[in-house]
Amino acid sequence: METNETKTLEHLRKLTALHFQTLKPANDKSKAYIAQIKFVNYYDLGCVITDMLKLCILALDEETHKFSEKNKNESINVSLILETVLHLFPMDEFEFLSDVSEMVGGDS
Structure with a gap:
């Protein structure tokens, strides 16, 4: 089961890298994000x-x-x-x- 969970997590990371483009983390230590137009x-x-x-x-x-x-x-x-x-x-x-x-x- 652990292998399946690892594959799922890796798949989620790939999907996140592919699709989460609108908000970029701020370069400071805050938990803020920046949207660019x-x-x-x-x-x-x-x-x-x-x-x-x-x-x-x-x-x-x-x-x-x-x-x-x-x-x-x-x-x-x-x-x-x-x-x-x-x-x-x-x-x-x-x-x-x-x-x-x-x-x-x-x-x-």
Whole structure:
């Protein structure tokens, strides 16, 4: 039985190495993890940050802040926000969990 458990543990380690890509351990001694999002350049990063802030402001007080009336370029790029959120979903980890579920004997 011990051999089977060793094989199972080794298989889990391989699956973990293959699928757990979204969170990387921080380089300090904390138990924190870092999620990385890729951007084309600093301007792209700036656009995402400002659009997120605008969206939050509008969600809090729609009447006070009318960005789109001032300048058409200041409208919120909802598509960009949704794309960023989509990149935050840890699909590799979800796939790993499915693999583990199959390995241990069932899809519950």
